[in-house]
Amino acid sequence: MFSNFFYKCKEKGLNITLGEWLDLQDALNQGLCESSLTQFYYVARMILVKSETEYDKFDMAFEECFKGVKNETEVGKNMLAWLDKPEMSKLLHEEEKHWLNQIEEIHVDKDDVEEKFKERLKDQDSEHNGGSFWIGTMGKTQFGNTGGNVGGVRVGGSTGYQSAFAVVGARKYRDFRDDKVIDNRQFQLAFRRLRQFSTKLDIPKTELDIDGTIDKTCNNGGYLQIEMMKPRKNAVKLLLLMDSGGTMIPYTKLLNDLFQAVNKSNHYKDVKVYYFHNCIYSKLYKTPECDNGDWIDTEWLFRNADSDYKVLIVGDAAMAPEELYSDTGNYRGPNGGLSGYQWLQLVKRHYKRVVWLNPKMAPGRAPWREAETAIKEMFPMYKLTVKGLNEAMIKLMATK
């Protein structure tokens, strides 16, 4: 029964197994759904979905199956096909490229752009190239790709100038987890520095202290007296927050190396890895794709990763000033009522040790990179090189 619903759930990314599906059938057979759609919704949800973070996906699948409503905010396949015109970029004149370099001087109202984008997305029904209204290639509107406008919403395509506000629908970020054989030994060695052996941890005495037991037993006139001790363990807990934004694409390999190194360093007490897009807001993503919904609350992280975690933020800190300062500056997800700058301050306030690694840090002060300068004042920032990483590790371990 309802096998299209099963596939719809799978399509939405819910990992449902046959066993769980059969359980649902069993529940239906036993009449637990009471022939009511609402009851069926709850029963199906409690059997098929095992995390509140996936409720949203389930809701979407349920709605599509049982109400026939298509989700409208996603960029359709047709739209992406219309925009797939790599040959167009060759036509861009040198002159226009020159004009693109003047990025900083152009002021764009982002809210306005986003509003219009949604509107057009709804209304557009055919391919457009070189116009000034619809979403298309080679055009002058603020949406689409290979266009002459600087500061708009990019739809698909490859990042040529890294100036578009959003890379909506681009699913090109490779998962950093894909195991590649690379030489990241130097990175791994750097991570070895993060070590703090302690027997003062709040853990029970679980190891047999052989010397102590012999001593005690001898003193006890030969009658056995067991002595236990605490095992020596690395007490360092690491929280890795990685930028997976559009401007980070050129550094994918470097980040991959870094991620592999952390992954192979299994000597930490705990490692948590989350991703963000350009700046940290109220949500942190679980995968580098930064898919909407596949996230956790930043505040949840504050509650669950205490202030002893050593925090390593990796990002290029390259963003438009409003992405950092405006409380509606997050164009990909919710802001949670605070600006990116305020969120970063919360991170700083919550954690005792935070460092920022930047793959393309400007030397000294760089007034033309406003966001980077502001973040540098908040967190110690190091360039993402072996040397920089070593310095960052020393900073993380410093006692005061």
Added chain:
Amino acid sequence: MAEATFNSTQDYVASKELLSSVNVAIALKKPLLIKGEPGTGKTMLAQAVANSLGKRLIIWNIKSTTKAQDGLYMYDTIQRLYDGQFGEEGVDDIAHYIKLGKLGEAFESDEQVVLLIDEIDKADLEFPNDLLWELDQMEFYIHETKRTVKAKHRPIVIITSNAEKELPDAFLRRCIFHYIDFPNQELMEEIIRTHYPDVEENLMKNAMKIFYDIRSIRDIRKKPSTSELIDWINALQIGGIPADKLREQLPFVGVVVKKDEDLETVRQQLP
């Protein structure tokens, strides 16, 4: 359904979804996994289920050091060694030194019981996986005495988690899952009234307003939960605090806000 079903009890108010998830879990003979913010009544649920169905409740509290084995049985080797030295009686009988854990106790019980595995996420990452077979088959094997302990009556298993750690997929697949939302104001009123049927209207309204205001302060590190509000209202009633003085004086606010930093924040930012 012919079997007994679970309903809201006199001292536990449950939403309709929660009720049906308990009943589905009983009907499908699967463990029920309950998640939710601290203080939303996850642990209380098991007590309420046991009361409502008239069954005994066995609680297995999980700590960071708990091993799956602890729930099954313990073989007290050291006691046996000591006893051996002094030539105590019964040393040659291993069964004498086998003590059943909470899970074992639930299996061996002569009547169906409700087993609460409380805060399963406190334990090691592998802990839930180590229990898969036992929860599926409702049996385990004692190597030392070559005895299989099999459940006489399949216990109703309720598992709670604070979402501190992700639970393994293989484990989740076998559970019925329910997430307890933080109660909205309406449900909260009902919950308070179940605890204090004759609470003064104004006092409750004001306390609830302040409570939700405190929860909405972003800087706060530990958001107060339902159980803390209930304690607070109790303290206010006993203290005889007039309802209109609550906001300016914040009496007994330590019951609601537990951290020093948070106290400071609340005093500064409470609207």
